Amino acid sequence: MILVVxxxxxxKIHPFSVESVVAGQKIAKSLNQPLSILCVxxxxxxxxxxxxxxxxxxxxxxxxxxLKTYSADGFSKIIxxxxxxxxxxxxxxxxxxxxxxYVPRVSANLSIPFISDITSINLSSQNIQFSKQVxxxxxxxxxENESTNGxxxxxxxxxxxxxxxxxxxxxxxxxxxxxxxxxxxxxxxxEEFQESSSGVDLSTAELIVSVGRGIDNxxxxxxxxxxxxxxxxxLASSRPVVDMGxxxxxxxxxxxxxxxxxxxxxxxxxxxxxxHVVGMKGSKNIIAINKDEEAPIFExxxxxxxxxxxxxxxxxxxxxxxx
Amino acid sequence: xxxxxxxxxxxxxxxxIRIDTSSKWIDxxxxxxxxxxxxxxxxxxxxxxxxxxxxxxxxxxxxxxxEDKCSKIIKDGLAKGADxxxxxxxxxxxxxxLSIATLISDCIKDEQFDLVFSGLQSDDLGSGQVGxxxxxxxxxxxxxxxIETQIQPSAIRVKRELESGWFQWLTLxxxxxISIQSGINNPRYPSLKGIMGAxxxxxxxxxxxxxxxxxxxSMVELYIPSNEKQTKKIEGDSKSVVSRILEVLKNxxxxxx
Numbered sequence: 001m002i003l004v005v006x007x008x009x010x011x012k013i014h015p016f017s018v019e020s021v022v023a024g025q026k027i028a029k030s031l032n033q034p035l036s037i038l039c040v041x042x043x044x045x046x047x048x049x050x051x052x053x054x055x056x057x058x059x060x061x062x063x064x065x066x067l068k069t070y071s072a073d074g075f076s077k078i079i080x081x082x083x084x085x086x087x088x089x090x091x092x093x094x095x096x097x098x099x100x101x102y103v104p105r106v107s108a109n110l111s112i113p114f115i116s117d118i119t120s121i122n123l124s125s126q127n128i129q130f131s132k133q134v135x136x137x138x139x140x141x142x143x144e145n146e147s148t149n150g151x152x153x154x155x156x157x158x159x160x161x162x163x164x165x166x167x168x169x170x171x172x173x174x175x176x177x178x179x180x181x182x183x184x185x186x187x188x189x190x191e192e193f194q195e196s197s198s199g200v201d202l203s204t205a206e207l208i209v210s211v212g213r214g215i216d217n218x219x220x221x222x223x224x225x226x227x228x229x230x231x232x233x234x235l236a237s238s239r240p241v242v243d244m245g246x247x248x249x250x251x252x253x254x255x256x257x258x259x260x261x262x263x264x265x266x267x268x269x270x271x272x273x274x275x276h277v278v279g280m281k282g283s284k285n286i287i288a289i290n291k292d293e294e295a296p297i298f299e300x301x302x303x304x305x306x307x308x309x310x311x312x313x314x315x316x317x318x319x320x321x322x323x
Numbered sequence: 324x325x326x327x328x329x330x331x332x333x334x335x336x337x338x339x340i341r342i343d344t345s346s347k348w349i350d351x352x353x354x355x356x357x358x359x360x361x362x363x364x365x366x367x368x369x370x371x372x373x374x375x376x377x378x379x380x381x382x383x384x385x386x387x388x389x390e391d392k393c394s395k396i397i398k399d400g401l402a403k404g405a406d407x408x409x410x411x412x413x414x415x416x417x418x419x420x421l422s423i424a425t426l427i428s429d430c431i432k433d434e435q436f437d438l439v440f441s442g443l444q445s446d447d448l449g450s451g452q453v454g455x456x457x458x459x460x461x462x463x464x465x466x467x468x469x470i471e472t473q474i475q476p477s478a479i480r481v482k483r484e485l486e487s488g489w490f491q492w493l494t495l496x497x498x499x500x501i502s503i504q505s506g507i508n509n510p511r512y513p514s515l516k517g518i519m520g521a522x523x524x525x526x527x528x529x530x531x532x533x534x535x536x537x538x539x540x541s542m543v544e545l546y547i548p549s550n551e552k553q554t555k556k557i558e559g560d561s562k563s564v565v566s567r568i569l570e571v572l573k574n575x576x577x578x579x580x
Contacts, residue, residue: 071493072455072465097486101467104452107421108459113539114420116450129543134448135349138340140548141418141448147539186464190492192485207578213336231578240360243506249488256484256504264576271336285576287568294340299550303571306558315565323579 001036002028003060003088005079006051007096008041013050015162016094021054022160023121023153024092030123033089036060037170040078042068055168064178069189070098076105077184082176083110088150095154097255107152114152115143117274119159132156133274137296157255157278200234200250201258207233208262210253210280211241214269214290214309218246223313224268230320233266238276254279268309272297289313324380324474326369327409327431329441329454330400332356332392346544348416351392358396361442365503367510369440370404372474383434387411387427387531401521402513408524413531418448418542424456425537430529432461438479439500443468448542451502458500466495467502 004024007014021037028035034057039048044063051059062082067074075098083091083106091106093099095117107114115130119140122129129142130153145151202208209228215221228235237247239254253260254276261282268289270276273296280286281300288301289309298304305312334340334354341350358366366384373380384400386393390412397408411430417423439461441454451467458465470490471482480494484504495501513521557567572579 076459097468097484100451101455101465101483104420104455105459105465107452108424108456111421111539114450114452115540116452132449133548134545135334135340136336136446137548139342139349139545141542142544142546144541144543145539146541151540186496187466188494192489192491194488195490239505245509255486257488259487264572264578287571296548298554299548300552301554302552303568304554304556305564305568306556307561307564311561312564312568315561316568319565319569320579 001034001057001086001088002031002090002092003036003038003082003086004092005038005040006047007094007098008039008044008047011046013047014094014096016096016155016157018162018165019157019160020092020094020155022162022164023155025055025166026123026160027090027092027121027128031089034058036086036088038062038082040067040075052169053167054170055166056170057172059170059173060176061173062176062178064180066180066182066185067178071185071187071189072102072105073185073187074180076102076109077180078178079103079106080109081179083150091150091152093152093154095156099154103152103154110149112150112152113145113147114154115145116154118153118155119274136271137273137277138294156274158281195249202234202236202251202253202260203258205234205260206263207231207266208236208260208264208283209233209266209268210236210238210270211247211268212238212270212276213240214271215241215246216269216310218244220310221246223310223317226317227266227268227313230317231266233264236260238270238273267297267301268313270297271295272300324372324376324378324437325434326372326380326382326438326440327385327434327436328362328366328369328382328400328405329427329439329457330362330366330384330386330396331359331442331445331447332386332388332396333359333445333447342545342547346546347542349545356392356395358399359442359445359447361444361503361505363442363510364505364507365440365442366400366403366405367508368472368503369438370511371508372472375474381406383436384408385411385427385431387413387423389414390528397526398521399513401524401526402517403511404517406524408526410526410528411531412528415531417538419538419540420450420452421456422538424453424460426531427453427457428460437497439463439498441500441502443502443504454500454502461498461500463498463500464495465500466493468504469501470504470507472501
């Protein structure tokens with residue numbers, strides 16, 4: 001069987017999980033295997049309700065009060081127990097922060113591989129091949145599973161499109177008896193919270209000028225600010241710029257920041273690591289300036305400007321001011 | 324307290340990345356190897372904890388790979404203030420994260436570390452798994468993406484980054500393995516005194532061949548990703564590039580008049 005694990009994100013199925021159901025449906029079909037989908041957590045009724053619309057052989061419900069708050073100990077134990085009793089050929093997840101936190105524990109516990117952060121698969125080769133980005137997205141690698149005892153997979157956002165989801169109804173619904181006690185969970189967890197932002201909602205911005213590591217140092221930030229100002233754009237950044245303290249965290253785009261889809265995304269000195277790209281690939285138009293001709297941002301850019309942003313951006317600002 | 328910091332040597336951002344003739348690795352001869360960025364933050368966090376405790380706590384840098392790639396980042400770690408280093412000398416390029424974690428586990432399990440810190444992800448193969456895998460192997464509690472830490476007598480309180488600007492504090496009993504998010508602190512530069520002192524610090528070399536390596540996933544090939552879009556290239560001198568961008572903004576995108 002093929003098993004897909006749904007993540008409960010504050011009462012809704014995590015969007016990456018929906019995409020991983022699509023992955024599961026395709027893999028199950030290709031290997032002629034039954035597909036089971038797992039709802040796991042404390043209050044799983046809302047996600048169970050949504051999961052009932054997915055075409056699959058079986059919906060498995062695994063609920064326990066100790067899963068109310070997430071813990072790596074609790075969640076990895078459930079998945080280990082499930083894999084032991086179901087022996088799925090592939091156990092599939094969305095590549096979320098939660099999955100990154102506990103699924104390696106399952107891999108080490110069961111000595112089965114975890115192929116993570118997959119961006120595409122090739123089902124037509126003799127062994128299924130999984131592709132992922134490596135070397136800062138400059139290259140991709142093809143990976144094969146060598147284990148006969150099962151394999152864990154996690155799919156990066158947009159590896160599969162939720163539009164391809166096959167709707168239907170599970171043939172059966174099974175309850176999995178969760179064995180979990182207080183002593184299994186070593187950590188104590190506090191409430192989740194959002195850090196106060198200064199009210200900049202980049203997700204509604206029509207135009208964004210975004211700055212990356214290529215800006216070189218903090219003294220050059222005004223170059224991006226001036227260009228944003230003259231275009232009437234919001235200023236944003238990639239993670240390294242925030243890490244170095246050159247711009248505040250609420251300006252950050254990417255998996256740990258905001259997700260945007262402006263009419264124009266003007267990327268200045270951004271290399272295009274996947275963690276950034278997931279937050280801006282929905283932009284209608286992307287202009288990228290980078291002096292590295294091989295920067296991965298150029299693969300998703302509509303206009304690839306190869307050159308020195310420290311020269312080009314000020315000149316562009318000057319020309320725009322003249323208008 | 325004994326703290327291990329996993330540090331990996333990876334190609335610098337500026338390095339040219341070319342696939343070698345085996346199609347399974349990159350041409351190392353044109354690559355400059357540096358410390359993985361988030362590992363540098365992990366090391367700084369460990370050094371800060373040792374300084375805050377002001378007891379006989381110890382920070383140990385652990386690197387795996389060939390000696391020529393790792394020696395520079397080990398020296399740098401010792402110069403910044405790590406007490407000693409363990410080099411797991413491996414000529415073979417192991418890409419399977421569980422094999423890597425198993426090897427490291429075999430090499431360091433007798434050390435009985437209280438804490439293992441690692442960067443959240445390596446910027447080369449980027450599985451983002453080794454810290455957690457190692458934690459499970461050593462029966463430690465684990466957490467990832469730590470953006471703040473507070474050390475307690477036999478526990479560590481960690482602020483964990485969740486998605487889209489959410490955070491959560493959790494407290495883990497020791498021993499614990501924690502992966503550190505970049506941006507958690509300001510990594511220091513080595514002092515001259517530190518550089519001089521590093522020469523006398525211990526670097527234990529272990530040969531990975533003496534441990535078993537049972538590969539569960541294999542990288543069959545590296546390739547150059549294909550372009551998803553019809554990208555229009557704009558290049559030339561800055562002046563002509565700028566006038567071309569202005570045309571795009573005006574005629575293609577209709578953003579300016």
